[in-house]
Amino acid sequence: MTFFGARVAILPLLAQLVLLPAVDPSTESAQVCVVGAGIGGASFAYFLKQYSCNSVDTPCFSDIHIFERRSNVGGRMATATIAGDTFEAGASIIHPKNLHAVRFASILGLRPKTESSEFRRDRNMSDLTTSWFGIWDGSQFLFTTLPPPPSSSSALYRKIHSFINALRIFWRYGLSLLRMNLFVNKMVESFLLYYKGFESRPIFETVEEMLKWSGLYNGTRRTLKEELQDVGLSPLLISELVTVMTRINYGQNVSISGLAGAVSLAGSNDGLWSVDGGNWQLAAGLINYSNVTLHLEEEVVSIGYCEKHYVLSSAKGNSFNCEITVIATPLDELNITFIPSISIPRRRLQHTFTTFVRGLLNPKYFGLSHGSEIPNLIGTLELPKIPFSSISVLKKYGEDDKVYKIFSRTPLPDGLLNEVFSSRKETIKIDWPAYPHFEAPEVFAPILLDGKHLYYINSFENAASTIETSAVAAENVARLVVSRVSSLHLNMPSKKLQTRNQDLLHHEL
Ligand SMILES: Cc1cc2nc3c(=O)[nH]c(=O)nc-3n(C[C@H](O)[C@H](O)[C@H](O)COP(=O)(O)OP(=O)(O)OC[C@H]3O[C@@H](n4cnc5c(N)ncnc54)[C@H](O)[C@@H]3O)c2cc1C
Secondary structure (H helix, E strand, O other), X not given: OOOOOEHHHHHHHHHHHXXXXXXXXXXXXXXXXXXXXXXXXHHHHHHHHHHOOOOOOOEOOOOEEEEOOOOOOOOOOOEEXXXXXXXXXXXXXXXXXXXXXXXXXXXXXXXXXXXXHHHOOOOOOOOOOOOOEEEXXXXXXXXXXXXXXXXXXXXXXXXXXXXXXXXXXXHHHOOHHHHHHHHHHHXXXXXXXXXXXXXXXXXXXXXXXXXXXXXOHHXXXXXXXXXXXXXXXXXXXXXXXXXXXXXXXXXXXXXXXXXXXXXXXXXHOOOOEOEOOOOHHHHHHHHHHOOOEEEOOOOEEEEEEEOOEEEEEXXXXXXXXXXXXXXXXXXXXXXXXXXXXXXXOOOXXXXXXXXXXXXXXXXXXXXXXXXXXXXXXXXXOOOOOOOOOEEEEEEEEEOOEEEEEEEEOOOOOXXXXXXXXXXXXXXXXXXXXXXXXXOOOOOOOOOEOOOOOEEEHHHHHHOOOOHHHHHHHHHHHHHHHHHHHHHHHHOOOOOOOOOOOHHHHOOOO
Protein backbone atom coordinates (compact mmCIF):
# COMPACT_ATOMS: atom_id res chain seq x y z
CA MET A 1 0.00 0.00 0.00
CA THR A 2 1.30 3.47 -0.75
CA PHE A 3 1.29 6.31 1.70
CA PHE A 4 -1.70 7.59 3.41
CA GLY A 5 -4.29 9.70 2.68
CA ALA A 6 -4.09 13.36 2.33
CA ARG A 7 -7.79 14.06 2.06
CA VAL A 8 -7.60 14.61 -1.69
CA ALA A 9 -6.19 11.14 -2.13
CA ILE A 10 -8.95 9.13 -0.57
CA LEU A 11 -10.35 7.73 -3.82
CA PRO A 12 -7.06 6.50 -5.29
CA LEU A 13 -6.26 5.01 -1.91
CA LEU A 14 -9.52 3.12 -1.77
CA ALA A 15 -8.86 1.81 -5.25
CA GLN A 16 -5.50 0.50 -4.10
CA LEU A 17 -7.03 -1.11 -1.04
CA VAL A 18 -9.38 -3.07 -3.26
CA LEU A 19 -6.40 -4.35 -5.22
CA LEU A 20 -4.53 -5.50 -2.14
CA PRO A 21 -4.01 -9.22 -1.75
CA ALA A 22 -5.99 -10.87 1.03
CA VAL A 23 -4.27 -10.46 4.40
CA ASP A 24 -3.69 -13.14 6.95
CA PRO A 25 -6.55 -12.72 9.47
CA SER A 26 -4.08 -12.95 12.38
CA THR A 27 -2.28 -9.85 11.12
CA GLU A 28 -3.56 -6.37 11.92
CA SER A 29 -2.75 -3.35 9.78
CA ALA A 30 -1.97 0.14 10.94
CA GLN A 31 -0.77 3.37 9.47
CA VAL A 32 1.63 4.26 12.23
CA CYS A 33 3.12 1.92 14.84
CA VAL A 34 4.96 3.24 17.85
CA VAL A 35 7.14 1.02 20.03
CA GLY A 36 7.05 2.28 23.61
CA ALA A 37 4.39 4.04 25.71
CA GLY A 38 6.69 6.36 27.65
CA ILE A 39 6.57 10.12 27.23
CA GLY A 40 8.40 9.83 23.88
CA GLY A 41 5.80 7.51 22.29
CA ALA A 42 2.86 9.29 23.91
CA SER A 43 3.94 12.79 22.91
CA PHE A 44 4.80 11.61 19.39
CA ALA A 45 1.22 10.34 18.98
CA TYR A 46 -0.13 13.61 20.36
CA PHE A 47 1.95 15.80 18.03
CA LEU A 48 1.28 13.61 15.00
CA LYS A 49 -2.45 14.00 15.55
CA GLN A 50 -2.07 17.75 16.04
CA TYR A 51 -0.02 18.24 12.90
CA SER A 52 -1.94 16.01 10.52
CA CYS A 53 -5.21 16.42 8.68
CA ASN A 54 -5.01 20.21 8.92
CA SER A 55 -5.47 21.09 5.28
CA VAL A 56 -6.31 19.35 2.05
CA ASP A 57 -2.72 18.46 1.36
CA THR A 58 -1.55 17.37 4.80
CA PRO A 59 -1.81 13.66 5.43
CA CYS A 60 -4.19 12.24 8.00
CA PHE A 61 -3.02 9.76 10.58
CA SER A 62 -6.12 8.40 12.17
CA ASP A 63 -4.80 4.90 12.81
CA ILE A 64 -1.94 5.04 15.31
CA HIS A 65 -1.02 1.99 17.39
CA ILE A 66 1.28 2.10 20.41
CA PHE A 67 2.93 -1.10 21.62
CA GLU A 68 4.05 -1.40 25.20
CA ARG A 69 5.74 -4.44 26.65
CA ARG A 70 4.64 -3.65 30.20
CA SER A 71 1.11 -3.75 31.59
CA ASN A 72 1.16 0.00 32.17
CA VAL A 73 2.25 3.15 30.36
CA GLY A 74 4.77 5.80 31.38
CA GLY A 75 8.06 3.89 31.00
CA ARG A 76 10.67 5.64 33.11
CA MET A 77 7.97 7.79 34.64
CA ALA A 78 6.71 5.43 37.31
CA THR A 79 5.73 5.44 40.95
CA ALA A 80 6.45 3.16 43.90
CA THR A 81 4.19 2.74 46.91
CA ILE A 82 5.73 2.51 50.34
CA ALA A 83 4.16 3.14 53.75
CA GLY A 84 0.86 3.46 51.85
CA ASP A 85 2.12 6.58 50.04
CA THR A 86 3.06 6.85 46.40
CA PHE A 87 6.37 8.39 45.35
CA GLU A 88 8.08 9.00 42.02
CA ALA A 89 10.45 6.11 41.34
CA GLY A 90 11.79 7.31 37.97
CA ALA A 91 11.56 10.80 36.49
CA SER A 92 10.52 12.97 39.39
CA ILE A 93 11.10 16.63 38.59
CA ILE A 94 10.09 18.87 35.72
CA HIS A 95 11.71 22.23 35.02
CA PRO A 96 9.32 25.21 34.89
CA LYS A 97 10.61 26.05 31.41
CA ASN A 98 9.80 22.57 30.07
CA LEU A 99 7.01 24.07 28.05
CA HIS A 100 5.71 20.88 26.44
CA ALA A 101 5.29 19.23 29.85
CA VAL A 102 3.68 22.38 31.23
CA ARG A 103 1.28 22.42 28.32
CA PHE A 104 0.53 18.69 28.49
CA ALA A 105 -0.36 19.04 32.16
CA SER A 106 -2.59 21.98 31.38
CA ILE A 107 -4.55 20.35 28.52
CA LEU A 108 -4.87 17.11 30.48
CA GLY A 109 -6.07 18.89 33.60
CA LEU A 110 -3.18 17.54 35.69
CA ARG A 111 -2.17 19.53 38.76
CA PRO A 112 1.32 20.14 40.12
CA LYS A 113 2.01 18.36 43.37
CA THR A 114 2.01 20.45 46.51
CA GLU A 115 4.26 19.19 49.25
CA SER A 116 5.66 20.46 52.48
CA SER A 117 8.62 22.67 51.66
CA GLU A 118 10.88 20.66 53.97
CA PHE A 119 10.80 17.54 51.78
CA ARG A 120 9.62 19.08 48.53
CA ARG A 121 12.71 18.05 46.63
CA ASP A 122 13.42 14.37 46.53
CA ARG A 123 16.26 14.24 44.07
CA ASN A 124 17.54 17.71 43.48
CA MET A 125 18.95 20.55 45.41
CA SER A 126 16.61 23.24 44.38
CA ASP A 127 16.62 26.16 46.73
CA LEU A 128 19.52 25.09 48.87
CA THR A 129 18.83 27.98 51.18
CA THR A 130 15.64 26.36 52.47
CA SER A 131 16.45 22.65 52.22
CA TRP A 132 18.63 20.83 54.72
CA PHE A 133 21.42 19.53 52.61
CA GLY A 134 24.81 17.96 53.35
CA ILE A 135 27.83 16.84 51.30
CA TRP A 136 29.29 13.59 52.61
CA ASP A 137 32.77 12.35 51.70
CA GLY A 138 32.41 8.85 53.07
CA SER A 139 33.77 9.79 56.49
CA GLN A 140 32.25 13.15 57.37
CA PHE A 141 29.95 15.93 56.17
CA LEU A 142 32.17 18.49 54.45
CA PHE A 143 29.39 21.02 54.28
CA THR A 144 25.81 21.30 55.49
CA THR A 145 23.11 23.91 55.36
CA LEU A 146 21.20 24.64 58.56
CA PRO A 147 18.47 22.26 59.75
CA PRO A 148 15.01 23.60 58.87
CA PRO A 149 13.47 26.11 61.27
CA PRO A 150 10.62 24.80 63.49
CA SER A 151 7.29 24.82 61.67
CA SER A 152 5.96 27.29 64.26
CA SER A 153 8.62 29.88 63.38
CA SER A 154 7.64 33.27 62.00
CA ALA A 155 8.08 34.38 58.40
CA LEU A 156 10.83 36.76 59.52
CA TYR A 157 12.69 33.96 61.30
CA ARG A 158 12.46 31.82 58.15
CA LYS A 159 13.81 34.66 56.00
CA ILE A 160 16.78 35.15 58.31
CA HIS A 161 17.36 31.38 58.34
CA SER A 162 17.35 31.23 54.56
CA PHE A 163 19.64 34.30 54.38
CA ILE A 164 22.18 32.67 56.69
CA ASN A 165 22.13 29.54 54.51
CA ALA A 166 22.71 31.67 51.42
CA LEU A 167 25.68 33.32 53.14
CA ARG A 168 27.13 29.94 54.14
CA ILE A 169 26.88 28.64 50.56
CA PHE A 170 28.31 31.85 49.13
CA TRP A 171 31.14 31.81 51.66
CA ARG A 172 32.16 28.32 50.53
CA TYR A 173 31.77 28.64 46.76
CA GLY A 174 31.91 32.39 46.12
CA LEU A 175 31.24 34.01 42.76
CA SER A 176 31.65 30.67 40.98
CA LEU A 177 28.00 30.03 41.88
CA LEU A 178 26.91 32.95 39.71
CA ARG A 179 29.02 31.66 36.83
CA MET A 180 27.40 28.26 37.22
CA ASN A 181 23.94 29.83 37.04
CA LEU A 182 24.89 31.80 33.92
CA PHE A 183 26.13 28.58 32.30
CA VAL A 184 22.84 26.81 33.04
CA ASN A 185 20.66 29.77 32.02
CA LYS A 186 22.46 30.01 28.68
CA MET A 187 21.65 26.37 28.00
CA VAL A 188 18.02 26.82 29.03
CA GLU A 189 17.70 29.85 26.73
CA SER A 190 19.08 27.86 23.77
CA PHE A 191 16.74 24.97 24.53
CA LEU A 192 13.76 27.33 24.43
CA LEU A 193 14.38 27.74 20.68
CA TYR A 194 12.78 24.30 20.22
CA TYR A 195 9.40 25.86 21.05
CA LYS A 196 9.61 28.44 18.28
CA GLY A 197 6.91 28.44 15.61
CA PHE A 198 7.21 26.41 12.42
CA GLU A 199 8.11 29.43 10.31
CA SER A 200 11.41 29.92 12.08
CA ARG A 201 12.17 26.36 13.16
CA PRO A 202 13.34 23.78 10.62
CA ILE A 203 12.42 20.11 10.64
CA PHE A 204 15.54 18.15 11.52
CA GLU A 205 16.64 14.87 9.98
CA THR A 206 19.56 14.33 12.35
CA VAL A 207 20.23 15.04 16.02
CA GLU A 208 23.44 16.84 15.07
CA GLU A 209 21.48 19.31 12.86
CA MET A 210 18.97 19.80 15.63
CA LEU A 211 21.62 20.61 18.22
CA LYS A 212 23.70 22.79 15.92
CA TRP A 213 20.65 24.89 15.04
CA SER A 214 19.98 25.72 18.70
CA GLY A 215 23.64 26.25 19.54
CA LEU A 216 23.71 23.26 21.90
CA TYR A 217 25.90 20.96 19.81
CA ASN A 218 29.24 22.15 21.20
CA GLY A 219 28.03 21.22 24.66
CA THR A 220 27.99 17.59 23.57
CA ARG A 221 31.60 17.67 22.33
CA ARG A 222 33.33 18.43 25.62
CA THR A 223 32.97 17.26 29.18
CA LEU A 224 31.08 19.21 31.81
CA LYS A 225 34.32 19.68 33.71
CA GLU A 226 36.05 21.23 30.69
CA GLU A 227 33.09 23.50 30.00
CA LEU A 228 32.86 24.66 33.60
CA GLN A 229 36.59 25.25 33.88
CA ASP A 230 36.34 27.41 30.77
CA VAL A 231 33.66 29.61 32.29
CA GLY A 232 35.79 30.03 35.42
CA LEU A 233 34.22 27.75 38.02
CA SER A 234 36.43 27.00 40.99
CA PRO A 235 37.79 23.45 41.40
CA LEU A 236 35.98 23.28 44.77
CA LEU A 237 32.57 24.00 43.27
CA ILE A 238 33.18 21.44 40.49
CA SER A 239 34.39 18.71 42.80
CA GLU A 240 31.67 19.28 45.39
CA LEU A 241 28.33 20.83 44.46
CA VAL A 242 28.50 20.15 40.71
CA THR A 243 29.67 16.57 41.25
CA VAL A 244 26.93 16.01 43.82
CA MET A 245 24.29 17.18 41.32
CA THR A 246 25.53 15.08 38.41
CA ARG A 247 25.65 12.06 40.72
CA ILE A 248 22.08 12.69 41.88
CA ASN A 249 20.59 13.52 38.50
CA TYR A 250 22.49 11.21 36.16
CA GLY A 251 24.35 8.82 38.47
CA GLN A 252 27.54 9.97 36.77
CA ASN A 253 30.34 12.45 37.36
CA VAL A 254 31.65 15.65 35.77
CA SER A 255 33.04 13.73 32.79
CA ILE A 256 29.53 13.67 31.28
CA SER A 257 29.02 16.06 28.38
CA GLY A 258 28.62 19.77 29.07
CA LEU A 259 25.05 19.69 27.77
CA ALA A 260 23.91 16.73 29.88
CA GLY A 261 25.71 18.39 32.79
CA ALA A 262 23.91 21.68 32.27
CA VAL A 263 20.59 19.80 32.21
CA SER A 264 21.56 18.10 35.44
CA LEU A 265 22.50 21.44 37.04
CA ALA A 266 19.17 22.90 35.92
CA GLY A 267 17.80 20.54 38.56
CA SER A 268 18.94 23.14 41.07
CA ASN A 269 16.73 25.86 39.59
CA ASP A 270 13.67 27.26 41.31
CA GLY A 271 10.13 26.24 40.45
CA LEU A 272 10.69 22.54 39.73
CA TRP A 273 7.47 20.58 39.83
CA SER A 274 5.93 17.16 39.39
CA VAL A 275 2.45 15.92 38.57
CA ASP A 276 0.14 15.27 41.50
CA GLY A 277 -0.44 11.50 41.54
CA GLY A 278 2.55 10.71 39.34
CA ASN A 279 4.30 12.02 36.24
CA TRP A 280 3.30 8.84 34.34
CA GLN A 281 -0.11 10.47 33.93
CA LEU A 282 1.43 12.75 31.29
CA ALA A 283 1.94 9.71 29.04
CA ALA A 284 -1.37 8.09 29.98
CA GLY A 285 -3.25 11.35 29.39
CA LEU A 286 -1.66 12.03 26.01
CA ILE A 287 -2.40 8.50 24.82
CA ASN A 288 -6.06 8.89 25.79
CA TYR A 289 -6.27 12.38 24.38
CA SER A 290 -4.85 11.29 21.03
CA ASN A 291 -7.29 8.44 20.70
CA VAL A 292 -4.70 5.88 19.62
CA THR A 293 -4.90 2.10 19.92
CA LEU A 294 -2.80 0.95 22.84
CA HIS A 295 -1.49 -2.61 22.98
CA LEU A 296 -0.31 -3.33 26.52
CA GLU A 297 1.88 -6.37 27.30
CA GLU A 298 2.76 -6.54 23.62
CA GLU A 299 6.53 -6.67 23.38
CA VAL A 300 7.82 -6.07 19.88
CA VAL A 301 10.56 -8.59 19.13
CA SER A 302 11.17 -8.03 15.44
CA ILE A 303 10.64 -5.37 12.82
CA GLY A 304 10.95 -6.39 9.21
CA TYR A 305 10.50 -4.33 6.08
CA CYS A 306 8.60 -6.05 3.33
CA GLU A 307 6.93 -4.64 0.25
CA LYS A 308 6.48 -1.06 1.42
CA HIS A 309 5.39 -1.85 4.93
CA TYR A 310 6.91 -2.90 8.21
CA VAL A 311 5.92 -6.11 9.90
CA LEU A 312 6.11 -5.86 13.66
CA SER A 313 6.06 -9.19 15.45
CA SER A 314 5.41 -9.44 19.13
CA ALA A 315 6.49 -11.91 21.80
CA LYS A 316 2.87 -13.07 21.93
CA GLY A 317 3.09 -14.19 18.30
CA ASN A 318 0.94 -11.38 16.91
CA SER A 319 2.02 -9.42 13.88
CA PHE A 320 1.11 -5.98 12.66
CA ASN A 321 1.63 -4.42 9.26
CA CYS A 322 2.63 -0.78 9.64
CA GLU A 323 3.32 1.85 7.05
CA ILE A 324 5.40 3.90 9.45
CA THR A 325 7.26 2.62 12.51
CA VAL A 326 8.56 4.84 15.28
CA ILE A 327 10.89 3.54 17.98
CA ALA A 328 10.25 5.42 21.22
CA THR A 329 12.56 3.56 23.57
CA PRO A 330 16.35 3.28 23.84
CA LEU A 331 17.46 0.36 21.66
CA ASP A 332 20.69 -0.18 23.57
CA GLU A 333 19.59 -3.01 25.84
CA LEU A 334 16.78 -4.39 23.71
CA ASN A 335 16.71 -7.53 21.62
CA ILE A 336 14.61 -6.35 18.72
CA THR A 337 15.62 -8.02 15.46
CA PHE A 338 15.58 -5.68 12.48
CA ILE A 339 15.30 -7.15 8.99
CA PRO A 340 17.21 -5.79 7.17
CA SER A 341 19.53 -4.95 10.04
CA ILE A 342 20.10 -1.37 11.10
CA SER A 343 23.29 0.24 12.31
CA ILE A 344 23.47 2.50 15.34
CA PRO A 345 26.47 3.52 17.45
CA ARG A 346 27.11 1.34 20.48
CA ARG A 347 25.81 3.11 23.59
CA ARG A 348 26.04 2.08 27.21
CA LEU A 349 23.13 2.80 29.51
CA GLN A 350 23.81 3.99 33.03
CA HIS A 351 21.93 1.81 35.47
CA THR A 352 20.55 3.62 38.48
CA PHE A 353 19.40 1.60 41.45
CA THR A 354 16.60 3.31 43.28
CA THR A 355 16.04 1.98 46.79
CA PHE A 356 13.15 3.12 48.94
CA VAL A 357 13.46 2.49 52.66
CA ARG A 358 10.96 3.13 55.40
CA GLY A 359 12.90 3.38 58.64
CA LEU A 360 15.57 5.60 60.16
CA LEU A 361 19.13 6.42 59.11
CA ASN A 362 21.88 5.36 61.47
CA PRO A 363 23.90 8.40 62.68
CA LYS A 364 26.81 6.07 63.51
CA TYR A 365 27.24 5.16 59.83
CA PHE A 366 27.74 8.87 59.11
CA GLY A 367 30.26 9.31 61.91
CA LEU A 368 27.73 11.09 64.13
CA SER A 369 26.81 10.39 67.73
CA HIS A 370 23.65 8.45 68.64
CA GLY A 371 20.50 10.55 68.27
CA SER A 372 22.16 13.15 65.99
CA GLU A 373 20.02 14.59 63.25
CA ILE A 374 21.08 13.89 59.66
CA PRO A 375 20.43 16.26 56.70
CA ASN A 376 17.29 15.58 54.65
CA LEU A 377 19.34 15.39 51.45
CA ILE A 378 22.76 13.74 51.50
CA GLY A 379 24.84 14.31 48.39
CA THR A 380 28.14 12.51 47.88
CA LEU A 381 31.51 13.05 46.26
CA GLU A 382 32.99 10.97 43.45
CA LEU A 383 34.91 8.56 45.67
CA PRO A 384 34.94 4.77 45.13
CA LYS A 385 34.41 4.05 48.83
CA ILE A 386 30.95 5.69 48.84
CA PRO A 387 28.35 3.05 47.90
CA PHE A 388 25.52 5.44 46.97
CA SER A 389 25.04 8.70 45.10
CA SER A 390 22.44 10.29 47.35
CA ILE A 391 19.93 9.69 50.12
CA SER A 392 16.92 11.93 50.54
CA VAL A 393 14.01 12.01 52.94
CA LEU A 394 10.73 11.85 51.04
CA LYS A 395 8.36 11.93 53.99
CA LYS A 396 8.48 12.01 57.76
CA TYR A 397 5.82 10.03 59.64
CA GLY A 398 7.48 10.40 63.07
CA GLU A 399 10.91 11.13 64.58
CA ASP A 400 12.09 7.58 63.86
CA ASP A 401 9.82 6.76 60.95
CA LYS A 402 10.68 8.28 57.58
CA VAL A 403 10.65 7.25 53.94
CA TYR A 404 13.97 7.64 52.14
CA LYS A 405 15.02 7.36 48.51
CA ILE A 406 18.55 6.22 47.74
CA PHE A 407 20.25 6.39 44.36
CA SER A 408 23.25 4.17 43.69
CA ARG A 409 25.20 2.82 40.74
CA THR A 410 25.21 -0.72 42.04
CA PRO A 411 22.57 -2.64 44.01
CA LEU A 412 22.66 -2.02 47.76
CA PRO A 413 22.90 -5.36 49.57
CA ASP A 414 20.77 -5.87 52.68
CA GLY A 415 23.92 -6.09 54.84
CA LEU A 416 24.92 -2.58 53.81
CA LEU A 417 21.38 -1.24 54.28
CA ASN A 418 21.46 -2.66 57.80
CA GLU A 419 24.54 -0.56 58.50
CA VAL A 420 23.18 2.61 56.91
CA PHE A 421 19.81 2.32 58.67
CA SER A 422 19.28 1.74 62.37
CA SER A 423 15.76 0.53 61.62
CA ARG A 424 14.23 -0.67 58.36
CA LYS A 425 10.57 -1.66 58.12
CA GLU A 426 10.04 -1.75 54.38
CA THR A 427 12.40 -1.75 51.41
CA ILE A 428 11.78 -1.54 47.66
CA LYS A 429 14.60 -1.93 45.15
CA ILE A 430 14.38 -0.92 41.47
CA ASP A 431 17.06 -1.37 38.81
CA TRP A 432 16.61 1.24 36.07
CA PRO A 433 18.41 1.14 32.73
CA ALA A 434 18.16 4.82 33.44
CA TYR A 435 19.80 7.04 30.83
CA PRO A 436 22.78 6.97 28.48
CA HIS A 437 26.23 6.81 29.98
CA PHE A 438 27.09 10.27 28.64
CA GLU A 439 30.49 10.53 27.02
CA ALA A 440 31.91 13.57 25.27
CA PRO A 441 32.22 13.83 22.33
CA GLU A 442 28.80 12.23 21.90
CA VAL A 443 27.96 10.20 18.82
CA PHE A 444 24.31 10.14 17.78
CA ALA A 445 22.26 7.41 16.16
CA PRO A 446 20.26 8.46 13.09
CA ILE A 447 16.67 9.64 13.53
CA LEU A 448 15.79 7.96 10.25
CA LEU A 449 17.04 4.43 10.72
CA ASP A 450 16.54 3.02 7.24
CA GLY A 451 16.03 5.94 4.90
CA LYS A 452 12.37 4.92 4.57
CA HIS A 453 9.87 5.23 7.40
CA LEU A 454 11.58 3.75 10.43
CA TYR A 455 12.20 6.55 12.93
CA TYR A 456 14.10 6.62 16.23
CA ILE A 457 13.08 9.24 18.80
CA ASN A 458 15.61 8.22 21.45
CA SER A 459 18.61 9.03 19.27
CA PHE A 460 18.24 12.46 20.91
CA GLU A 461 18.76 10.95 24.34
CA ASN A 462 22.55 11.13 24.03
CA ALA A 463 22.20 14.89 24.20
CA ALA A 464 20.27 14.72 27.49
CA SER A 465 17.68 12.41 28.98
CA THR A 466 14.59 14.03 30.45
CA ILE A 467 10.83 13.98 30.05
CA GLU A 468 11.07 17.21 28.09
CA THR A 469 13.92 16.22 25.78
CA SER A 470 11.90 13.11 24.84
CA ALA A 471 8.91 15.33 24.05
CA VAL A 472 11.02 17.76 22.03
CA ALA A 473 12.60 14.90 20.06
CA ALA A 474 9.15 13.33 19.53
CA GLU A 475 7.71 16.61 18.27
CA ASN A 476 10.48 16.87 15.69
CA VAL A 477 9.90 13.28 14.55
CA ALA A 478 6.16 13.97 14.21
CA ARG A 479 6.94 16.96 11.98
CA LEU A 480 9.46 14.90 10.02
CA VAL A 481 6.92 12.13 9.42
CA VAL A 482 4.23 14.57 8.24
CA SER A 483 6.68 16.43 6.05
CA ARG A 484 8.17 13.31 4.46
CA VAL A 485 4.80 11.71 3.89
CA SER A 486 3.41 14.93 2.39
CA SER A 487 6.32 15.43 0.04
CA LEU A 488 6.23 11.77 -0.92
CA HIS A 489 2.57 11.95 -1.52
CA LEU A 490 2.62 15.17 -3.49
CA ASN A 491 6.10 14.58 -4.88
CA MET A 492 7.32 17.84 -3.40
CA PRO A 493 10.63 18.46 -1.63
CA SER A 494 9.16 19.67 1.65
CA LYS A 495 5.91 20.87 3.11
CA LYS A 496 4.98 23.65 5.44
CA LEU A 497 3.18 22.18 8.40
CA GLN A 498 0.18 23.66 10.04
CA THR A 499 -1.09 22.99 13.47
CA ARG A 500 -4.65 22.91 14.61
CA ASN A 501 -3.85 24.72 17.78
CA GLN A 502 -1.80 27.85 17.29
CA ASP A 503 -1.04 28.06 20.97
CA LEU A 504 0.70 24.71 20.78
CA LEU A 505 4.00 26.14 19.71
CA HIS A 506 4.24 28.50 22.65
CA HIS A 507 4.27 31.60 20.49
CA GLU A 508 4.69 33.74 23.57
CA LEU A 509 8.39 32.93 23.27
C1 LIG B 1 15.71 7.01 38.18
C2 LIG B 1 15.44 8.01 37.09
C3 LIG B 1 15.26 9.34 37.42
C4 LIG B 1 14.98 10.28 36.44
N1 LIG B 1 14.70 11.56 36.79
C5 LIG B 1 14.23 12.43 35.89
C6 LIG B 1 13.68 13.67 36.30
O1 LIG B 1 13.63 13.99 37.49
N2 LIG B 1 13.20 14.51 35.35
C7 LIG B 1 13.21 14.18 34.03
O2 LIG B 1 12.73 14.98 33.21
N3 LIG B 1 13.70 12.99 33.61
C8 LIG B 1 14.20 12.11 34.51
N4 LIG B 1 14.63 10.87 34.12
C9 LIG B 1 14.74 10.57 32.69
C10 LIG B 1 13.37 10.31 32.08
O3 LIG B 1 12.67 9.37 32.86
C11 LIG B 1 13.50 9.76 30.67
O4 LIG B 1 14.39 10.55 29.92
C12 LIG B 1 12.17 9.74 29.94
O5 LIG B 1 11.13 9.31 30.78
C13 LIG B 1 12.32 8.83 28.75
O6 LIG B 1 11.06 8.63 28.14
P1 LIG B 1 10.96 7.73 26.83
O7 LIG B 1 9.53 7.68 26.47
O8 LIG B 1 11.91 8.24 25.82
O9 LIG B 1 11.49 6.30 27.26
P2 LIG B 1 10.82 5.28 28.35
O10 LIG B 1 10.17 6.05 29.42
O11 LIG B 1 11.91 4.34 28.72
O12 LIG B 1 9.71 4.55 27.52
C14 LIG B 1 9.99 3.48 26.66
C15 LIG B 1 8.87 2.47 26.77
O13 LIG B 1 9.08 1.48 25.78
C16 LIG B 1 8.73 0.22 26.33
N5 LIG B 1 9.41 -0.80 25.53
C17 LIG B 1 10.74 -1.07 25.50
N6 LIG B 1 10.98 -2.06 24.64
C18 LIG B 1 9.81 -2.44 24.11
C19 LIG B 1 9.44 -3.42 23.15
N7 LIG B 1 10.34 -4.21 22.56
N8 LIG B 1 8.12 -3.55 22.84
C20 LIG B 1 7.19 -2.74 23.43
N9 LIG B 1 7.50 -1.80 24.35
C21 LIG B 1 8.80 -1.64 24.67
C22 LIG B 1 9.23 0.32 27.75
O14 LIG B 1 8.59 -0.64 28.57
C23 LIG B 1 8.84 1.75 28.10
O15 LIG B 1 7.57 1.83 28.67
C24 LIG B 1 14.92 9.89 35.07
C25 LIG B 1 15.09 8.55 34.74
C26 LIG B 1 15.34 7.62 35.74
C27 LIG B 1 15.48 6.18 35.37
